[in-house]
Amino acid sequence: MLQLNDVHVYYGGIYAIKGISFAVPKGKIVSLIGANGAGKSTILRSIVGLVQPRSGSITFQGENLQGKRTDRIVKSGITMVPEGRRIFPNLTVKENLRLGAFPRDNDGAMAEDLNWVYELFPRLKEREWQKGGTLSGGEQQMLAVGRALMSRPSLLMMDEPSLGLAPKLVQEIFEIIKQIHKQGVTILLIEQNALAALRICDYGYVLETGSIIMHGTGQELLQHQGVRRAYLGIAE
Amino acid sequence: MNLQMFLQNLANGVSLGTLYALIACGYTMVYGILRLINFAHGEIFMLGAYFIYYNILLFALPWWLAFLIAVGATGLVGVAVDWIAYKPLRDAPRISALISAIGVSFFVQNLGLVVFGGRPKPFPVPAFFSQMVNVGGVRIMSLTFFIPILAIVLFLILSFLIYRTKPGLAMRAISKDIETARLMAVDINKTIAFTFAIGSILAAAGGAMWAMRYPQINPMMGTMPGLKAFIAAVLGGIGSIPGAMLGGLLIGLLEIMFVAFLPALSGYRDALSFIVLILILLVRPSGFLGEKGEEKV
Numbered sequence: 092m093l094q095l096n097d098v099h100v101y102y103g104g105i106y107a108i109k110g111i112s113f114a115v116p117k118g119k120i121v122s123l124i125g126a127n128g129a130g131k132s133t134i135l136r137s138i139v140g141l142v143q144p145r146s147g148s149i150t151f152q153g154e155n156l157q158g159k160r161t162d163r164i165v166k167s168g169i170t171m172v173p174e175g176r177r178i179f180p181n182l183t184v185k186e187n188l189r190l191g192a193f194p195r196d197n198d199g200a201m202a203e204d205l206n207w208v209y210e211l212f213p214r215l216k217e218r219e220w221q222k223g224g225t226l227s228g229g230e231q232q233m234l235a236v237g238r239a240l241m242s243r244p245s246l247l248m249m250d251e252p253s254l255g256l257a258p259k260l261v262q263e264i265f266e267i268i269k270q271i272h273k274q275g276v277t278i279l280l281i282e283q284n285a286l287a288a289l290r291i292c293d294y295g296y297v298l299e300t301g302s303i304i305m306h307g308t309g310q311e312l313l314q315h316q317g318v319r320r321a322y323l324g325i326a327e
Numbered sequence: 328m329n330l331q332m333f334l335q336n337l338a339n340g341v342s343l344g345t346l347y348a349l350i351a352c353g354y355t356m357v358y359g360i361l362r363l364i365n366f367a368h369g370e371i372f373m374l375g376a377y378f379i380y381y382n383i384l385l386f387a388l389p390w391w392l393a394f395l396i397a398v399g400a401t402g403l404v405g406v407a408v409d410w411i412a413y414k415p416l417r418d419a420p421r422i423s424a425l426i427s428a429i430g431v432s433f434f435v436q437n438l439g440l441v442v443f444g445g446r447p448k449p450f451p452v453p454a455f456f457s458q459m460v461n462v463g464g465v466r467i468m469s470l471t472f473f474i475p476i477l478a479i480v481l482f483l484i485l486s487f488l489i490y491r492t493k494p495g496l497a498m499r500a501i502s503k504d505i506e507t508a509r510l511m512a513v514d515i516n517k518t519i520a521f522t523f524a525i526g527s528i529l530a531a532a533g534g535a536m537w538a539m540r541y542p543q544i545n546p547m548m549g550t551m552p553g554l555k556a557f558i559a560a561v562l563g564g565i566g567s568i569p570g571a572m573l574g575g576l577l578i579g580l581l582e583i584m585f586v587a588f589l590p591a592l593s594g595y596r597d598a599l600s601f602i603v604l605i606l607i608l609l610v611r612p613s614g615f616l617g618e619k620g621e622e623k624v
Contacts, residue, residue, distance in 0.1 A: 141506060165512035177507040179500050190500055193493070194512040242512065 092117040092277055093246055098147035100137050107133045109301040120278045122288040124322055125298030131281040132174055135248050139171050140164045166194045170244035174251045176235040180224025184215055187223050187234055191241030208237040229260040248279045265291055285322035289313050331465045336587040342471045344579020345478035349533035350556035351571035353526030359502040359566040360522050362421055366428040367408055368530055369553020370435035375401040375531025376538040377443055383451050390453040398531040405527025406520045439546030447545040450538040474536045481532060482572060494521045558604045564617020573615060
């Protein structure tokens with residue numbers, strides 16, 4: 092579905108991504124794990140066109156994304172839940188969700204999706220008319236995910252969805268990710284919480300200073316000595 | 328001063344103030360989205376007045392049609408200014424677009440001198456606006472009432488656009504976080520064009536009313552009202568539309584009352600606005616209704 096081939100990115104004068112190739116097959120959950128500054132966010136930003144790669148190719152459903160504008164890429168079916176949630180604090184919960192469905196004109200389908208999101212996150216329904224800025228961190232994360240779902244993405248990319256959340260909420264978010272995946276959405280997940288990310292994913296990639304140093308199924312990586320030591324904090 | 332004179336001045340001040348408010352909305356909307364002071368806004372205001380003038384005198388259109396066409400055309404000019412002067416500089420440092428705005432301002436003024444001529448032209452005021460109305464012994468021109476009514480109607484339409492429509496939702500989103508708005512598939516350039524169109528339409532409506540108040544026009548007429556509307560926007564809190572309305576009203580009232588109560592100092596009426604600007608920047612730079620706090624990162 093999504094294919095990156097030998098992608099190099101310079102970001103703010105730094106050689107951030109040094110020739111990365113990976114694929115996200117349709118219907119799977121793929122995780123990218125790695126430490127802070129490994130280049131995880133830069134990869135997502137390149138995919139949605141917020142950053143232009145120096146070289147290499149990014150294709151989505153057979154179509155080259157190179158040089159395409161972000162709004163076009165999003166319209167073609169890729170949505171990103173940005174790091175730090177980035178809720179619009181001046182808009183109500185409902186307006187935030189409507190904004191997620193921005194490219195679509197069909198009000199009927201939008202109402203249906205609104206119900207779907209409210210079913211996934213009943214808390215958002217309760218807070219429908221509240222300003223986004225007044226929500227708690229966990230609610231904001233739910234809103235960010237719900238907002239992304241409103242565009243009916245075929246590929247949902249999440250940048251650190253568990254960042255700054257209490258352990259119980261982290262669990263909840265990962266449950267939600269599973270549910271969304273069951274409804275047929277392909278997911279590309281970026282996480283520092285490597286354990287949770289590897290448990291949930293079909294396939295994982297380990298990123299270190301701009302390069303992929305290891306990849307395998309979630310299970311394989313969870314068993315791997317190096318990964319256990321460096322990312323899961325388990326010493327044998 | 329007797330009550331009648333006070334009422335007359337009050338009506339005058341409200342009318343001038345709502346005019347400033349109309350122009351100030353354009354400054355504040357563009358600033359809210361681009362963090363740019365569009366110094367060419369006063370010239371847009373001037374063009375609005377000239378378009379009406381030529382619509383009436385050259386094409387002999389009825390005044391209401393002349394107004395509508397001119398206001399629409401001015402909206403298009405606003406969009407064109409963004410396209411030519413600001414859009415190529417979207418990713419440049421903010422100061423570049425500001426310099427570009429000052430350049431457009433000078434360019435349009437001087438183009439006006441060449442095309443329209445430097446001599447002031449008498450503005451044809453339709454009889455509908457120039458009747459005198461007697462209100463409790465005070466004689467006031469009907470235009471003085473019409474300006475605030477028009478302004479209120481336009482503000483209501485503006486609020487509807489911003490708070491109830493899709494482009495308005497996009498505007499509010501962009502003003503907070505342009506990158507995330509992009510991730511929501513909002514077409515940034517289209518939304519910015521929409522903003523310039525609306526701001527320019529309000530300025531043109533203001534230009535039309537201004538031209539009837541002082542029934543003559545010249546290519547430099549946009550400078551002073553433009554600056555005062557800018558001060559009004561800062562006073563109300565730049566970026567805030569209710570702030571622009573409030574600031575405009577206050578500056579207009581202040582100016583008229585200053586002249587009314589201190590006629591000996593009436594030569595300083597323009598200086599007064601700038602004193603207000605200096606004071607507000609010293610005491611409360613975020614204005615009355617502006618957001619306090621840190622620059623957006």
